[in-house]
Amino acid sequence: MKILVAVKRVLDYNVKARVNSEGTGIDLANVKMSMNPFDEIAVEEALRIKEAGKADEVIAVSMGVSQSQETIRTALAMGADRGILVETDAELQPLAVAKLLAAIAAREEPGLVIVGKQAIDDDSNQTGQMFAALMDWPQATFASSVEIDGEQMKISREVDGGMESLSMSLPALITTDLRLNEPRYAKLPNIMKAKKKPLDVMSPEDLEVDISSRLKTLKVEEPEQRKAGEIVGSVAELVDKLKNEAKVI
Amino acid sequence: MVDKPQLNPETGSGLDDLRNAFEGRLLFSEADMEPFLIDWRRRYQGSALAVAQPASVDDVVKVVRWCVKNDFYIVPQGGNTGMSGAATPDNGERNIVLSLARINQVRAVDTVNNTITVDAGCTLAQVRQAAEQAGRLFPLSLPSEGSCTIGGNLSTNAGGCQVLRYGNARELCLGLEVVTAAGELWQGLRGLRKDNTGYDLRDLYIGSEGTLGVITAATLKLYPQPAARMTALATVDSPHAALELLGLAQQQLSASLTAFELISDVCLELVAEHFPQCPKPFEDASPYYVLLECSDAESQAHATECFEALLFEASDKGLISDAIIADSIARSNSLWALRENISEAQAAAGKNIKHDISVPISAIGDFVVQTEKQLLSQFPGVRMVVFGHLGDGNLHYNVSPAADLSGAEHADAFVGLQSQINKVTHDAVAAVNGSISAEHGLGVLRRDEAARYKSPVELALMRSVKQALDPHGRMNPGKVLPD
Numbered sequence: 001m002k003i004l005v006a007v008k009r010v011l012d013y014n015v016k017a018r019v020n021s022e023g024t025g026i027d028l029a030n031v032k033m034s035m036n037p038f039d040e041i042a043v044e045e046a047l048r049i050k051e052a053g054k055a056d057e058v059i060a061v062s063m064g065v066s067q068s069q070e071t072i073r074t075a076l077a078m079g080a081d082r083g084i085l086v087e088t089d090a091e092l093q094p095l096a097v098a099k100l101l102a103a104i105a106a107r108e109e110p111g112l113v114i115v116g117k118q119a120i121d122d123d124s125n126q127t128g129q130m131f132a133a134l135m136d137w138p139q140a141t142f143a144s145s146v147e148i149d150g151e152q153m154k155i156s157r158e159v160d161g162g163m164e165s166l167s168m169s170l171p172a173l174i175t176t177d178l179r180l181n182e183p184r185y186a187k188l189p190n191i192m193k194a195k196k197k198p199l200d201v202m203s204p205e206d207l208e209v210d211i212s213s214r215l216k217t218l219k220v221e222e223p224e225q226r227k228a229g230e231i232v233g234s235v236a237e238l239v240d241k242l243k244n245e246a247k248v249i
Numbered sequence: 250m251v252d253k254p255q256l257n258p259e260t261g262s263g264l265d266d267l268r269n270a271f272e273g274r275l276l277f278s279e280a281d282m283e284p285f286l287i288d289w290r291r292r293y294q295g296s297a298l299a300v301a302q303p304a305s306v307d308d309v310v311k312v313v314r315w316c317v318k319n320d321f322y323i324v325p326q327g328g329n330t331g332m333s334g335a336a337t338p339d340n341g342e343r344n345i346v347l348s349l350a351r352i353n354q355v356r357a358v359d360t361v362n363n364t365i366t367v368d369a370g371c372t373l374a375q376v377r378q379a380a381e382q383a384g385r386l387f388p389l390s391l392p393s394e395g396s397c398t399i400g401g402n403l404s405t406n407a408g409g410c411q412v413l414r415y416g417n418a419r420e421l422c423l424g425l426e427v428v429t430a431a432g433e434l435w436q437g438l439r440g441l442r443k444d445n446t447g448y449d450l451r452d453l454y455i456g457s458e459g460t461l462g463v464i465t466a467a468t469l470k471l472y473p474q475p476a477a478r479m480t481a482l483a484t485v486d487s488p489h490a491a492l493e494l495l496g497l498a499q500q501q502l503s504a505s506l507t508a509f510e511l512i513s514d515v516c517l518e519l520v521a522e523h524f525p526q527c528p529k530p531f532e533d534a535s536p537y538y539v540l541l542e543c544s545d546a547e548s549q550a551h552a553t554e555c556f557e558a559l560l561f562e563a564s565d566k567g568l569i570s571d572a573i574i575a576d577s578i579a580r581s582n583s584l585w586a587l588r589e590n591i592s593e594a595q596a597a598a599g600k601n602i603k604h605d606i607s608v609p610i611s612a613i614g615d616f617v618v619q620t621e622k623q624l625l626s627q628f629p630g631v632r633m634v635v636f637g638h639l640g641d642g643n644l645h646y647n648v649s650p651a652a653d654l655s656g657a658e659h660a661d662a663f664v665g666l667q668s669q670i671n672k673v674t675h676d677a678v679a680a681v682n683g684s685i686s687a688e689h690g691l692g693v694l695r696r697d698e699a700a701r702y703k704s705p706v707e708l709a710l711m712r713s714v715k716q717a718l719d720p721h722g723r724m725n726p727g728k729v730l731p732d
Binding site: 077 | 477478483530531548550553557564569571572573574576582
């Protein structure tokens with residue numbers, strides 16, 4: 001069985017995002033970019049399934065600008081077998097990503113597709129679900145444990161008020177929750193090996209997928225700054241300010 | 250001698266004269282003063298008549314002049330995060346603690362001159378942040394940066410993890426403003442890289458641990474923000490192999506090598522034991538590890554390429570057997586956490602005897618091997634907790650009791666060995682022309698020990714400097730120089 005894992009290049013989790021001067025998006029010049037943390041968990045899970053002898057190959061797929069190759073190399077250094085980049089400078093919205101992923105799935109015929117439950121840049125939380133719908137596959141979103149047994153798969157997912165257990169047949173889609181696993185570090189020998197692993201680059205046209213955007217971003221702006229606190233001299237002053245300035249009592 | 254004012258600690262009466270002398274805050278009750286009279290490691294406890302917290306430089310002048318007039322001693326204090334007890338008053342009855350913490354404004358940032366001028370009470374984190382907002386880097390970085398102040402960093406000539414590339418506090422300082430022991434203001438806030446106009450007063454005050462005057466502001470160097478940073482942890486067999494790796498890294502990365510830290514396996518064991526969120530990162534233990542960081546001026550891709558090339562070559566040459574390259578900031582932070590949690594893990598594990606030594610980098614390998622041998626022959630079973638800034642020749646060479654003697658009931662017996670263990674270690678340092686205090690300073694902790702290793706000529710010169718700048722011994726008595 002092949003496992004397809006989607007990995008997205010995003011602004012590093014620890015970098016403070018700043019709106020660009022034109023107010024059209026986030027400033028990405030000279031800032032640290034890393035693999036979406038939920039996708040790291042997806043790669044780790046795929047590798048664990050393969051190491052347990054339940055899959056033969058793990059393919060890391062990314063979409064976007066040419067530098068996304070670095071993100072795929074990270075997945076290869078963790079242990080994925082080969083990579084595919086769908087290269088484009090155009091903005092990719094979840095539906096376009098789901099369609100591209102479906103086109104690749106049609107070629108590769110994986111038994112399992114694992115993606116992060118959301119990317120930490122746009123927080124859409126849509127790609128996995130759209131992909132499953134396009135493929136007409138069963139889906140298990142926000143998985144916190146995965147057990148594969150032949151053609152069947154058992155999934156636990158956290159829901160309000162408890163755990164939900166699902167059972168489904170393969171091929172299927174999983175989106176990962178933070179609790180699923182702790183991703184491994186890429187070690188030197190594997191980083192060296194990753195250099196020689198195959199990485200195919202193709203375009204959306206090669207896959208005959210229309211990636212045009214359905215939504216238009218009008219404007220991006222910073223949230224209003226929190227005002228500095230104030231030390232009051234007495235309870236009476238506090239009450240007065242709450243009543244007359246803050247108007248909350 | 251002027252009579253000591255009789256103080257009523259309830260009302261502060263008797264201190265009215267001092268309180269009226271300046272505008273800032275004056276603390277005199279036992280509870281208010283408590284945090285200023287003990288060092289953060291709770292090893293030194295002193296006493297003071299009051300703690301003065303001036304609100305301006307003018308206030309500092311007024312407090313110092315009051316002390317001169319009334320014959321009081323002055324103990325300057327910043328964030329009280331020092332390692333050697335230099336900011337804690339002694340047990341004398343005539344001490345005034347002068348806390349600079351409330352003088353904490355960033356005065357100016359000059360992005361053309363690449364300098365920042367700040368009040369002494371600014372925290373290091375505050376200065377780093379102000380630099381970052383101006384698109385610059387202030388490279389001094391310490392685990393205590395949220396609390397420690399620039400004034401304290403300069404008066405102790407603090408080091409940290411990036412000395413290898415940017416130098417210690419002294420090398421990052423271009424100008425100082427100082428209130429002298431006589432209560433005069435010396436305005437030396439020059440943002441000049443070149444200034445050969447006689448004796449360098451700035452460098453005298455830096456590292457003097459508050460024994461010559463009070464630093465009230467500084468003009469500091471700024472650097473460009475690097476485009477990318479990479480961190481890696483590599484396994485090495487010995488300090489000698491680590492030194493070879495250092496040579497290779499300096500050759501290949503040149504100025505972009507910003508940190509090179511040696512960590513022994515004992516350290517990572519301790520960290521894993523006391524910080525469950527920091528497990529050992531390799532399945533197979535290695536006797537030593539090196540934490541490297543590079544800061545690249547070009548791009549993430551360039552940084553990755555150079556860093557990987559270095560580690561591949563080191564691996565080809567057999568210097569390292571494995572390595573982890575952190576590919577996100579979170580991963581990089583967790584590698585640094587391994588290094589930064591060592592001190593606390595060691596404290597949690599019980600008593601240990603610390604050394605903060607530096608030796609010529611070429612001598613480190615032999616020093617580590619031979620000192621270990623010598624200590625083991627005299628004190629069988631003791632464990633060496635070795636880590637530090639290998640790239641600067643600075644090691645925190647700490648000694649823990651033997652595993653079967655590490656219980657609390659043996660602690661006193663072990664601490665009793667302190668002077669003998671200090672002597673073996675420091676003699677070995679002196680034998681290779683090293684220093685017994687690389688970055689923590691002398692304070693009271695290493696004062697007498699340092700005097701033992703300095704020549705009479707050097708000590709006499711130091712005393713004449715003290716005599717010239719503080720003839721009445723008013724500044725921070727009992728620190729740096731033995732009586």
